[in-house]
Amino acid sequence: MRLVFAYPGNLALRTGGYGYDRRLIAALEDEGWQVDLLPLGDGFPDADAVATDRAEAALSALPDGALVMIDGLAFGILDGFAAREGGRLELVALVHHPLALETGLSPERSEILRKSETRALEHARHVVVTSPETARELTAGFAVAPERITVAVPGTDPAPEARGSGGKPHILSIGSLTPRKGHGILVAALKMVEDLDWTATIAGSRDLDPATSKTIERQIGEAGLADRITLSGAVDDTRPLYAGADLFALASRYEGYGMVFAEALACGLPVVACRAGAVPDVVPESAGVLVPVDDAAAFAEALRNFLSNPDLRRLKAAGAREAGARLHDWHETGRTVSKMLKEIA
The missing domain is CATH 3.40.50.2000 (Glycogen Phosphorylase B;)
Structure with a gap:
């Protein structure tokens, strides 16, 4: 064959x-x-x-x-x-x-x-x-x-349950810095919850769309969040990133599937995302919260609920693990x- x-x-x-x-x-x-x-x-x-x-x-x-x-x-x-x-x-x-x-x-x-x-x-x-x-x-x-x-x-590889940051909640986002991934919406939403304790990592290639990468970097700086948001670039092995996270957030405007969402579920991470493309096929209500595309305020509200309510994080994390086991x-x-x-x- x-x-x-x-x-x-x-x-x-x-x-x-x-x-x-x-x-x-x-x-x-x-x-x-x-x-x-x-x-x-x-x-x-x-x-x-x-x-x-x-x-x-x-x-x-x-x-x-x-x-x-x-x-x-x-x-x-x-x-x-x-x-x-x-x-x-x-x-x-x-x-x-x-x-x-x-x-x-x-x-x-x-x-x-x-x-x-x-x-x-x-x-x-x-x-x-x-x-x-x-x-x-x-x-x-x-x-x-x-x-x-x-x-x-x-497919989705089996993964150990995320251990979390062990301190202030850590938010993980993985996706190339291109317009479709909506990182600008995520940064705007994080600005709206800067009164809460959190840190964040955005991992993804900065080379596919250099103009968008520079825009995101500038937005983070102008928002005064450079000491809280890490732009790590492309990462060959993302397993340590998932392991150290407490929440997965990606504001994609469209996904044909969304492999990173499945990977987050496999690690038992609750998800904040947009109701776009195939994302609702991947992320069930039991595992996260989906908001309208390009709605930074709604995205921020979902983040605030997770960041301020550990019980909600634990509930959605259990749902994520169950969904991940079915992948x-x-x-x-x-x-x-x-x-x-x-x-x-």
Whole structure:
């Protein structure tokens, strides 16, 4: 059994999407697949014509009947390639979340991406998504029939229960410093609760969007919170961060799944997040509080309730542990995708 896995950018980057790709590849190899990696180059989904042509040429060089899984960050703008080669290659799209739903796009750019991704997905033999919410979105907004979609939620590794800070409550947030992750909302909310005791760590790459990173750093400084909020950058091993936290908070404006929320649940951390994308699929009411997107005041109120009420933290932590115990592992993710691939190969 042989699969070509085509991906844009740097597969080693510490993001949820690339993390999913790496773990899925490993899980498929455990299922007996030979997975051949095919890099497609940088710049996606905003790659220029030269980069796009180069990626299409690499894919078009594959032999007839090749089974190819293409990460959606690139596939969504390769609609011309998909139309030309969809009848010759067995194309499987891996969609973490629709490109048109990325935060900060102009209406014109969003519509361009929606049209190109809809056309590309039309020519995919099958589509893998990481959450039921993304499946619903592709059916409702991108004309993908439900029977052409396989939901393969990310696995979550077992983790010891978070021991906490042992002192003033410590708030953990993990996510690349990009507009979609809503770190500016989190910082604004923390400013509103500065009268309470707490410290916070925001972990995530500062290189993917340097302008946003600088904005967040400036916001923290202007709020007078530089001695309470640590920007740690990308962290290879986040387990110690979860272990030392008392609360997980991330104000994402959209998530195709939200692996960090699942990881927080596995550690028994109560969660404050936004009711956005697939987050409600991951975080049950018993484990946290979800507020409207971009509502810093509501986010601050949820933080205040947790920070000032240890009993509430303990109650939601118990709910988080229960929810974490029900999460899938990566072997199950691999088996789900492997079964689908065998059926279409």
